[in-house]
Amino acid sequence: MKGQTGLMASIRNWYRPRAFLVKCVAIGVVLAFVASACLAQLVAIQLIDGQTTAQAATQSRTQKVVVHSMRGRILDTNGTVLAQSVERYDIVGDPWAVSTFSPIDCGTTKAKQAGFCHSVNGKPVGLKGSAAVARMLAPVLKMDAKELGAQLTGTGRYVVLKKNVTPTVKRAIDDMHLGGVVYGLLTSQRVYANGTQLGALLGGVDDSGKGVAGIEQMKNTLLTGTDGYVVYQRGNGGEEIPGTTTATKAAVNGSDVTLTIDxxxxxxxxxxxxxxxxxxxxxxxxxxxxxxxxxxxxxxxxxxxxxxGSDQAKLTTSRAxxxxxxxxxxxxxxxxxxxxxxxxxxxxxxxxxxxxxxxxxxxxxxxxxxxxxxxxxxxxxxxxxxxxxxxxxxxxxxxxxxxxxxxxxxxxxxxxxxxxxxxxxxxxxxxxxxxxxxxxxxxxxxxxxxxxxxxxxxxxxxxxxxxxxxxxxxxxxxxxxxxxxxxxxxxxxxxxxxxxxxxxxxxxxxxxxxxxxxxxxxxxxxxxxxxxxxxxxxxxxxxxxxxxxxxxxxxxxxxxxxxxxxxxxxxxxxxxxxxxxxxxxxxxxxxxxxxxxxxxxxxxxxx
CATH class of the missing domain: 3.40.710.10 (DD-peptidase/beta-lactamase superfamily)
Structure with a gap:
């Protein structure tokens, strides 16, 4: 009996260190497998899917922007301008981006780091999100702040806040540093110089800029230009990343038409x-x-x-x-x-x-x-x-x-x-x-x-x-x-x-x-x-x-x-x-x- 007890003890003494070794080996094998799997995944991401992922990231930043052409002018026989298109902008908001907007107060460390700040009449904006952006824009666009706030609320990415604003208004909005939240799209507006003179004869254009009456319609093909485009990558603030332009096509303006009218x-x-x-x-x-x-x-x-250019001119033929x-x-x-x-x-x-x-x-x-x-x-x-x-x-x-x-x-x-x-x-x-x-x-x-x-x-x-x-x-x-x-x-x-x-x-x-x-x-x-x-x-x-x-x-x-x-x-x-x-x-x-x-x-x- 005594001999058996000694034998069992000898066996346990022999097995214990070896069991620990087995466990260590097993754990090592599992860790090696996990490491191999991670390495394999890393290799797949870097070597196999890397190009696809990079392309997807590039595509998400890439934007094709239309470069609008200008409609040709209508002139009298001596070169006096009777109708022309002038530079205007449609002010566009991104409601989804606006929802995350938080103004930077002037005089703060953050303002110094950013190089700009936000204010209304020299005072802190005091609000966030759509309410803040609306409060800033309202005086410049001459619109009601509550109405603007309502337009800027939502999950959409595009809403036109006001059409055909002047370059001066567009520059004022640029100075607010709302890039990626609110921006201006170049467009044009048809203007006529002489009130009711030649009104129905000149006619007018529709919202797309197409001539629908009078000489505007009669010579629409000649007056209409061809839009161009530019393809580039945008940063998080909506700005163009320098050196990322990949394709361009210049816009061609419409022809000027000179009348015999003096x-x-x-x-x-x-x-x-x-x-x-x-x-x-x-x-x-x-x-x-x-x-x-x-x-x-x-x-x-x-x-x-x-x-x-009035609705009446678009619907009326010159009595003459x-x-x-x-x-x-x-x-x-x-x-x-x-x-x-x-x-x-x-x-x-x-x-x-x-x-x-x-x-x-x-x-x-x-x-x-x-x-x-x-x-x-x-x-x-x-x-x-x-x-x-x-x-x-x-x-x-x-x-x-x-x-x-x-x-x-x-x-x-x-x-x-x-x-x-x-x-x-x-x-x-x-x-x-x-x-x-x-x-x-x-x-x-x-x-x-x-x-x-x-x-x-x-x-x-x-x-x-x-x-x-x-x-x-x-x-x-x-x-x-x-x-x-x-x-x-x-x-x-x-x-x-x-x-x-x-x-x-x-x-x-x-x-x-x-x-x-x-x-x-x-x-x-x-x-x-x-x-x-x-x-x-x-x-x-x-x-x-x-x-x-x-x-x-x-x-x-x-x-x-x-x-x-x-x-x-x-x-x-x-x-x-x-x-x-x-x-x-x-x-x-x-x-x-x-x-x-x-x-x-x-x-x-x-x-």
């Missing part, structure tokens, strides 16, 4: 129209000024008070191109042109003209009672006789009547491509009834607009050659290359001698109005017109009065048309005529036009 002339024309409207009580008035040699439109105005009307007796110059060009009559042919005249069961009469008058064809035009015009046209076929109306541009587009332009209405000879076939001789039974009517008299002033009217003078791209648009087509409508005789008759018309329509030192050749049009009740209860012509008559430089709706005084010569003369006088002075020579050898109007 700002000074157009301004004066609008004032003259306003004065004429006030004197006559007209519902509205329109005027066009065209340079005869070139066909360029120098002024295109009306009395509407519409500001360029959209309003159509019967020209009334002004249309007789087309009839005289056709009668002379076809050889049916000479300007000196003699007629005995009664007050009223019946043809094919239809009665025609003049505007005022008179006995049988002995007038030449030129006298019929001077006295604006409907009866004489119908009598003189007995052999003038419907086909010829239609032919010369269309040759002069009646019922056709001006070719200017202005959005909303109305071409008027001119039926075909087959559609004319027995009365309409004669009323078209004296400007009724069809409608026209002020641009068309202006080009009729400009054609006569241009020795019978009709020029394509133009409104766009040139286009200058972002690199400064200017392309002057080619002149439009020219078409001979009537012979030079015919044009001279018609102009002579028109000069006799102007002389008959010399007490109210005159420009000292300059001769005028013109025609007045008055036509009944539908009123608000749908019946022929309204009047359109017009006066259109060229000045100087002996060497025509400009064609002018003035149109009025429901003026007191009714007749075009008495209402629209004085405005014509006022505009004509300004043109003669502005362009220093040589005075007219005395009139000689006028075509007889009586016999």
């Amino acid at each position: 700002h000074d002339v157009d301004w004066y024309v609008k004032q003259a129209l306003k004065e004429g409207q006030k004197k006559t009580g007209a519902a509205w008035a329109i005027a066009v000024v065209q340079e005869i040699d070139s066909g360029e439109i120098l002024a295109l105005e009306d009395t509407d008070d519409i500001k360029a 191109v959209s309003e159509t009307f019967e020209p009334g007796s002004s249309g007789k110059v087309i009839t005289m042109s056709g009668l002379l060009q076809t050889g049916l009559h000479k300007a000196t042919d003699k007629f005995t003209v009664p007050y009223s005249f019946t043809k094919d069961g239809q009665e025609y009469h003049d505007s005022s009672q008179h006995g049988s008058e002995r007038w030449t064809l030129a006298g019929i035009i001077k006295n604006s006789s409907n009866v004489g015009t119908v009598m003189a046209s007995s052999r003038y076929t419907n086909k010829q009547r239609y032919e010369f109306l269309t040759k002069f541009g009646i019922g056709q587009s001006s070719g200017l491509n202005i959005p909303g332009e109305s071409c008027g209405q001119l039926g075909t000879p087959e559609s004319w009834d027995g009365r309409t076939s004669n009323t078209v001789l004296f400007g009724q039974g069809y409608s026209t607009n002020a641009l068309q009517l202006t080009n009729v008299v400009a054609t006569i002033g241009n020795k019978g050659v009709r020029r394509q009217q133009s409104l766009i003078k040139s286009v200058t791209d972002a690199n400064g290359r200017t392309e002057t648009l080619p002149e439009g087509t020219s078409t001979r409508v009537i012979d030079e001698k015919v044009a001279a005789d018609v102009k002579d008759a028109m000069e006799s018309v102007a002389e008959s109005y010399s007490k109210v329509v005159s420009v000292k030192g300059y001769r005028i050749a013109a025609k007045s017109g008055t036509a009944e049009v539908a009123g608000s009740d749908g019946r022929l209860t309204s009047i359109v009065a017009d006066f259109t012509g060229v000045i100087p008559a002996d060497n025509p430089k400009f064609a002018i048309t003035v149109v009025m709706k429901d003026p007191k005084g009714t007749y075009g010569g008495m209402t629209a005529g004085p405005v014509f003369a006022q505009i004509g006088e300004f043109l003669m002075q502005k362009y220093n036009v040589q005075p007219s020579s005395p009139r000689k050898n006028a075509i007889a109007v009586d016999w």
Whole structure:
């Protein structure tokens, strides 16, 4: 028994140190396995996933920022800016970042370390998060602090606080050191220089900067630039990390469009129209000024008070191109042109003209009672006789009547491509009834607009050659290359001698109005017109009065048309005529036009 006890003790003594060794080895093996696993994971992160992780980190810092292009300018013929885009900024907040914002009080160690501090009117902000940022921004953005705080509250990353602020406001916000919390995005704002002048004609752009009306729409493709971009990495404060730019594309600004419009002339024309409207009580008035040699439109105005770029301008077409009307007796110059060009009559042919005249069961009469008058064809035009015009046209076929109306541009587009332009209405000879076939001789039974009517008299002033009217003078791209648009087509409508005789008759018309329509030192050749049009009740209860012509008559430089709706005084010569003369006088002075020579050898109007 004693021997067994000793044996067991010997065994325990032998096993105990060895068991401890086994445990140590086991623990060592486990630790070695854990270390190996950590090493393997470290190797995987550093060598296998390292590139992917680095790329993910880089991507999280990388931002592609759009570099906005500027829309091209619209200029007048002398380079005066009518419309342009100016530098503006949209102020954007990051609500998620704002929630963690804690202002740094001035004078603290933290402020010294950061190199900046936050305050409101020199005092500590006193708040944190959205309330603090709102309190700082409110005075600069001129907004309510509570409203700003509400916008800046949330988990989103992007909210526009205010659009189109000036660079001055943007710099003031930059000085607040809110980088990564609030920042400005470069954009632009379309501004117009002249209030209601050319308002509807210039039109406007939508929120995206696209032209939606007027010239802005008409030349949108040219005016629109191409945005660029820059790709770089941002720091925690939202700032660009130097040297991290990886890709760029320069923005290309839109082209500048230069009009034929002369700002000074157009301004004066609008004032003259306003004065004429006030004197006559007209519902509205329109005027066009065209340079005869070139066909360029120098002024295109009306009395509407519409500001360029306004919602109204975006929804309204310029009355000067959209309003159509019967020209009334002004249309007789087309009839005289056709009668002379076809050889049916000479300007000196003699007629005995009664007050009223019946043809094919239809009665025609003049505007005022008179006995049988002995007038030449030129006298019929001077006295604006409907009866004489119908009598003189007995052999003038419907086909010829239609032919010369269309040759002069009646019922056709001006070719200017202005959005909303109305071409008027001119039926075909087959559609004319027995009365309409004669009323078209004296400007009724069809409608026209002020641009068309202006080009009729400009054609006569241009020795019978009709020029394509133009409104766009040139286009200058972002690199400064200017392309002057080619002149439009020219078409001979009537012979030079015919044009001279018609102009002579028109000069006799102007002389008959010399007490109210005159420009000292300059001769005028013109025609007045008055036509009944539908009123608000749908019946022929309204009047359109017009006066259109060229000045100087002996060497025509400009064609002018003035149109009025429901003026007191009714007749075009008495209402629209004085405005014509006022505009004509300004043109003669502005362009220093040589005075007219005395009139000689006028075509007889009586016999």
